[in-house]
Amino acid sequence: MSSLLRTLSLYHDRPYQNGGNQFSVNSPSHRALSNAKSSSPLSPFFPGVLSQKSSRKGMSSWKKWFFRCLIFFSLGFLLGMAPFGGYEDVKGRDFSFEENTMAKSAENDEGDVRNLLVVEAKGGEGLVVDKVELRVVEEKEVKERFDFVPRKQLIVVTPTYNRALQAYYLNRLGQVLRLVPPPLLWIVVEMNVASLETADILRKTGVMYRHLVTTKNLTDVKDKSVHQRNTALEHIENHKLDGVVYFADDDSIHSLELFECLREIRRFGTWPVAMLAQTWNKVELEGPVCNGSQVIGWHTNKSKGLRRFHIDMSGFAFNSTILWDPKRWQRPTSDPIRQLDTVKEGFHGTTFIEQVVEDESQMEGLPLGCSKILNWHLKLEARELFNSKASLLQKNLDA
Template sequence: MGFFTGFAPTSTASLFPGQLISYRHIQNLGISAEPVKPVEPASLNRSLMAKISTARDPTDTTPKEEPRNLLIVITTTRSDDMFQEAFLTRLAQSLRLVPPPLLWIVVQAHSEASATADMLRKTGIMYRHLTFKENFTDAEAEADHQRNVALGHIEHHRLTGIVHFAGISNIYDPQLFEEIRRIEVFGTWPVAMVSANRKRVVVDGPSCNSSKVVGWPVGNLNYEGTSTAPASLGMASKPARINISGFAFNSSVLWDPERWGRPTSMPDTSQDSFKFVQEVMVEDENKLKCIPPDSSEIMLWHLHIPRVIPLPFRQKQNKR
């Protein structure tokens, strides 16, 4: 069972019907005691009126800007991560650079939520803070549960948009978010994994011909220093797995399978929506768009930082 709280900036409309829209209290509102004299018709500026009339000409054929798709960014957390608040703050700064509309869903254990809730309120980002009370001993099982809590929330409220799982250690090229908005059904891209204590980058992702996925490398592309020679690789038609942050999908896949050519007599996916999405995405490669075309550049880096501080460093910190 998940619970959620959230905040939407005063300039942003509510996503949910029936929800009250917050407003600013008006202070020092002055009222003039003297009546306002009506403007004489002779004093009206006819040339100005003509300009206004021309500006509102209904025959204007200037193309209107198409509305942007809603980005739904899901972030899971870990109770034993001592750098969690710092990473969430950094990710929030990245998301603030993304043009709206964007909804950030942060999932967290109920016992750890109070401090994060205070931080989220200060970000200025439209968000939902979902919590859960279940206890886990396995970190991966907990992460999967959190993803399912978020997807269940999206499905329940029929939030229409493009869903992406953003790890708190991710570093983004802002242009990636605009590419994600253009996804119709599924999209995927390479993820570069960087370690803080190694001079090596591991690239995990698809092999593409233009925007079409043509295969999945078996193994990883390793880059040592300035060398770009890939290690010995094979190619598979189906991936063994897809990096959690290396794909996005249209949220309507969760509740409107017929729209995307899926059978309606599918097994109940309410308990594991995340696994369902991964399976459907791999099966429907014709609907899988490669970002950017030909995988020509890296737009997302996952920074691995050890969560355990070495003992000598702790001793030095304690002496200060």
């Protein structure tokens, strides 16, 4: 009975003595337990307890488990870092916003549409703010924005005097100058005193102007506009105004293209002018004949005799720096450039131009080829349109 209990004992590694002989029990249960211990999953972590043979197998299995754990750790790390969607609801804030984009029509003539962003808070109050659109500005657009060349200033000189059609002439010329892109300075010169009627007309045109007065005694002068232009020239010289000077009579008709061409003048520019003859039955042409922009001849008017330059007073313009900067243009004398009141009628233009340029090589024909009529000079007299009583009105310019 005692031998049977010993055979079924779990302690199979313990040696037993029987009468001095040592033996070990090698039963089937004993072999099963020994095999279970050698194949235990914990054997790779305790290689020193097992035998040398089992330790070699444990080392290879330990490497396999290590690489498997490393692979699973890497996959879990990558999956945890990858974005799988956004937060639908964010808690822990004082308020939340809901953004809705809508198009709102602006109430203006052009019918522009502005995109607005409506932001609603928890309190139910809505805020409307401008939507900001970010875009990439092209390099060409940036260059065009900063390569802006300022326009040259135009200095338009207009002598005027009290007559029946004065208000009509000034209003017509003022409306034309109003359409010319700035900068433009309109110098209007009156005789003896600056009338309130003229000042009121100038204010209503919306053009930048200067209202001057000629105080010289003009009782014995045939052409009073000569001294009026000289007053304007003296004002330009004293204040060193930079631009292109043009004598625009109030009774002439000017096109907008003329003022566009004036800004292209470097020193002295000229163009042909159409004039209505005193007989009213034909049109006379006076001015340059051009080959491109080069002046090669003149349209002559035999009634005005032989002149050096056949140009009307409203048929040329020049750079204002010629008046106050003679060194720049290498003028032989520094005498002031003025119109002469001692010459015959019709020669005021040519005698003035001879002080500005030497010959046709210093002139520029406008427009290219001098092929267009840019302004008309109409010699209309009030006595031909109104009776004698209307011509005697001195202050009422609207008559």
